[in-house]
Amino acid sequence: MDALMLSRIQFGLTIGFHYIFPPLTIGLAGVLVIIGWMRLSRDEPLYDRMMRFWVKLFAINFAIGVATGIVMEFEFGTNWSNYSKFVGDIFGAPLAAEAIFSFFLESSFLAILVYGWDKVSKRVHFISACMVALGSLLSAFWIIVANSWQQTPAGFKLATDASGKVVRAELTDFMAAVFNPSTMPRYVHALAGAFTVAAFVVGGISAWYLLKGIHLDFAKKSLAIAIIIGVVATAGSAVVGDWHTRQVARTQPEKFAAMEGLFKTQTGAPFLILGYPLPDLGINKLLSVMVYFDPNAEVKGLDAFPPEDLPPVMFTAMSFHAMIWPGVFCLLFMVYGAYLLWRGKLYGSTLYLKTLFWLIPLPYLLNEIGWFTAEIGRQPWAVYHLLRTADGYSPTVPGGQILFTIVLFSTIYIALFALGLFLVRRLVLAGPDAAPVRKGGKA
Amino acid sequence: MLNTIWFLLVAVLITVYAILDGFDLGVGNLHLFAKTEEERGIFIKAVGPTWDGNEVWLITGGGALFAAFPPVYATVFSGFYLAMMLVLVALIMRAAALEFRNKVESPSWKRFFDKLFFLGSFLASILFGVAVGNLMRGIPIDQGGTFTGTFLGLLNPYSVFMGILSLAMFTLQGATYLTLRVGGGLRERVSAWAMRLWAAFVVVYLTAALWTFGVSPHLYHKYYAAKWHWVSIVLLVAAAAALPVFLKKGKYAKAFACSSLSIAGLTSTLALAAFPMLAPSSTNLEFSLTAFNASSTDLTLKTMLILALVGVPIVIAYTIYIYTVFKGKVDGTATGY
Numbered sequence: 077m078d079a080l081m082l083s084r085i086q087f088g089l090t091i092g093f094h095y096i097f098p099p100l101t102i103g104l105a106g107v108l109v110i111i112g113w114m115r116l117s118r119d120e121p122l123y124d125r126m127m128r129f130w131v132k133l134f135a136i137n138f139a140i141g142v143a144t145g146i147v148m149e150f151e152f153g154t155n156w157s158n159y160s161k162f163v164g165d166i167f168g169a170p171l172a173a174e175a176i177f178s179f180f181l182e183s184s185f186l187a188i189l190v191y192g193w194d195k196v197s198k199r200v201h202f203i204s205a206c207m208v209a210l211g212s213l214l215s216a217f218w219i220i221v222a223n224s225w226q227q228t229p230a231g232f233k234l235a236t237d238a239s240g241k242v243v244r245a246e247l248t249d250f251m252a253a254v255f256n257p258s259t260m261p262r263y264v265h266a267l268a269g270a271f272t273v274a275a276f277v278v279g280g281i282s283a284w285y286l287l288k289g290i291h292l293d294f295a296k297k298s299l300a301i302a303i304i305i306g307v308v309a310t311a312g313s314a315v316v317g318d319w320h321t322r323q324v325a326r327t328q329p330e331k332f333a334a335m336e337g338l339f340k341t342q343t344g345a346p347f348l349i350l351g352y353p354l355p356d357l358g359i360n361k362l363l364s365v366m367v368y369f370d371p372n373a374e375v376k377g378l379d380a381f382p383p384e385d386l387p388p389v390m391f392t393a394m395s396f397h398a399m400i401w402p403g404v405f406c407l408l409f410m411v412y413g414a415y416l417l418w419r420g421k422l423y424g425s426t427l428y429l430k431t432l433f434w435l436i437p438l439p440y441l442l443n444e445i446g447w448f449t450a451e452i453g454r455q456p457w458a459v460y461h462l463l464r465t466a467d468g469y470s471p472t473v474p475g476g477q478i479l480f481t482i483v484l485f486s487t488i489y490i491a492l493f494a495l496g497l498f499l500v501r502r503l504v505l506a507g508p509d510a511a512p513v514r515k516g517g518k519a
Numbered sequence: 520m521l522n523t524i525w526f527l528l529v530a531v532l533i534t535v536y537a538i539l540d541g542f543d544l545g546v547g548n549l550h551l552f553a554k555t556e557e558e559r560g561i562f563i564k565a566v567g568p569t570w571d572g573n574e575v576w577l578i579t580g581g582g583a584l585f586a587a588f589p590p591v592y593a594t595v596f597s598g599f600y601l602a603m604m605l606v607l608v609a610l611i612m613r614a615a616a617l618e619f620r621n622k623v624e625s626p627s628w629k630r631f632f633d634k635l636f637f638l639g640s641f642l643a644s645i646l647f648g649v650a651v652g653n654l655m656r657g658i659p660i661d662q663g664g665t666f667t668g669t670f671l672g673l674l675n676p677y678s679v680f681m682g683i684l685s686l687a688m689f690t691l692q693g694a695t696y697l698t699l700r701v702g703g704g705l706r707e708r709v710s711a712w713a714m715r716l717w718a719a720f721v722v723v724y725l726t727a728a729l730w731t732f733g734v735s736p737h738l739y740h741k742y743y744a745a746k747w748h749w750v751s752i753v754l755l756v757a758a759a760a761a762l763p764v765f766l767k768k769g770k771y772a773k774a775f776a777c778s779s780l781s782i783a784g785l786t787s788t789l790a791l792a793a794f795p796m797l798a799p800s801s802t803n804l805e806f807s808l809t810a811f812n813a814s815s816t817d818l819t820l821k822t823m824l825i826l827a828l829v830g831v832p833i834v835i836a837y838t839i840y841i842y843t844v845f846k847g848k849v850d851g852t853a854t855g856y
Contacts, residue, residue, distance in 0.1 A: 139618035142571065143611045149581050153596025154603050160596075164589020165815040169823055172582030176830035179575040184841045187568035195844050207837075244589075247815075250822045470597035472666050481604045488611060495615065499622050 080469045082478040083155040090147050093489045097141030099443050102216055103274025104134050105209035110301055112202035122293055129508035131189050136499050140492050159458050159468030166232055166247050167222055174218035181211030220263045221254050226459050228327045230256035257327045261320035268313035272439045275306030280436040281504055283429035294508045296423055303417050306410035314407055325367045330381040331453040337393035338377040345375035351397035353390055387455040395448040403442055521820040525587040526810040530790035532583055536576035538779045543570040545693015547640020564849045565700040570617055586823050590664055590813040591797045598666030602673055606646050612639030644689045645682035652681025656734050657801030677734050684727045691716040695778040698771040702848045710766055717763050738792040748791050755784025
């Protein structure tokens, strides 16, 4: 295997593993703000217990997110040096902004959330939760800005060297680059995905306590919060997903054709329910309606583009559809949970609680699959229509070294994952009433 | 002008990183010398809440380098491939150790993460100097700005010695920091460590300075030409000379300030000597990547400067606040979580 392929594998593995953690960071930070607010306004020990427990879960998850996140910032330079030279004038700024406006905020105020119980007031503790949440929202924003610029570059011009060869993209309009056509739909969609993860994690753990008949007041309150967040997040995800898809159809039509598995350009295009390569269950003209609100609108198929500019169709189509239907299922499942909650039946319905617990991995999977769709669907481009992925790698790094680091990071990440799972399991088993672990060894 | 400002800002970010993460790296290098489990817990608690924020200065430095000087970021990071990966592994080890050590009340669990904390800190401390050493010495860059060296080439004696210098510097920083955070007999022991580390730092630094003259005489040219460049050297010498005096008098806050200032003196001496070179070429100095030939456009530099002027003061304000929340002596028994 050549260095290019190996760098692609390494980037896919490291970003795929990293993104297991940020969604819970973003979503759970929101949950902490809600609990912190309740804790301020109602002076009940229940909210202390809730805050302490979910902060502990947050800290474990955040630590692995940080450890695996630094790798990403280095990897553009180490494995994608040509890419970095090409995009640096535009792409570097959001990464630096993410550090300045977000990483400091998250890591500084998390220290207060975790270590500050006896050192600050409830109010300051609550404000710290807000700052951590703000930090995670800003972090998501800047990194989506950077990635969206790769999808739909804007606010730039191409600079050439003396021989007329294009050497790099140069910034001409910062706001246009930041708010490029795909930034906002993708940002909101990613946030919705993150809050869905938090809803299932908080809800699933609470459901498990209810099934065991332990920590009931804690579990009921947490579950109710989770279900409400879950309804909003899954509904938001669907609505924004639809908006985002229409944006892709207009700004990256070949990616859209691959997502839908639409081979032929046609008017009145059908909406394929299962998607390529599964059986062709299409609803006539629906795709044209969904994208252009016109049953006879023309939708470009894969045949409208040069084959060398197309992404891997099967994988893009499969991951797109694997996101839609389970996503819709999550929405219905959360709405049903809200209905049970409203009717006062939620805490006793064993089947629902069991299902919720076992569904915890599903939103994680959907977040990953969403990124598969976004990133594989963007291929063969690193920056859409400007720079091919194949032209972005580091030509000076020997393949053997990359192979070595793939093995190295895989080993470390498996260990980190096992460690995280072990600690979360321990935390859940110990429950919200466990005596605080003492710092500094002896009691 | 913008290019010069960004050269300085990158240098400032690296300096602040070296001062702040310097002390928690140093604590990582030292904590295995604690006599009891309890002492070690105290050492770790002294950096527990703040290490993560300290490390963000490195991430910000990396981001700023990427944004302001993309060819430098791309050439150096890919050229130093295995070394960079080693840095990442070291940082992951530290993160896991500091965050997970106290999660399980088991001696063997703690011992494992203590070793990991040491190993990660030790590696990161040395690699920082090795990287700087290679940049001081110059790295093989051809006319097209492409790195032509190898991993083993980076492990030349001079650069490894610079690694020992950064190890001594960070460990000294860690020891003087600990004098502020521990009390009683432990404080006296830590202070004695700081004294010995200071002596080691001075010897290693003087050797490194002479060696640098042999390896890269061009770095000294500015110091013959422009007198104000001497300010940084005076800062370094004065701070390093005052450090043991304050330690002996038990003025630990001043000793820590001196340790921090000597780091600032050292990094600014190197930055001023190298300016405007960011990645000097050992093939031919003419091929070096500089703040002028390897920068982003003025618009990007200007935009970034605005972002930094808005963001960094806020960061400094709440960082100071966080440090005041966690200031004072660490006791070994208070409940964290």
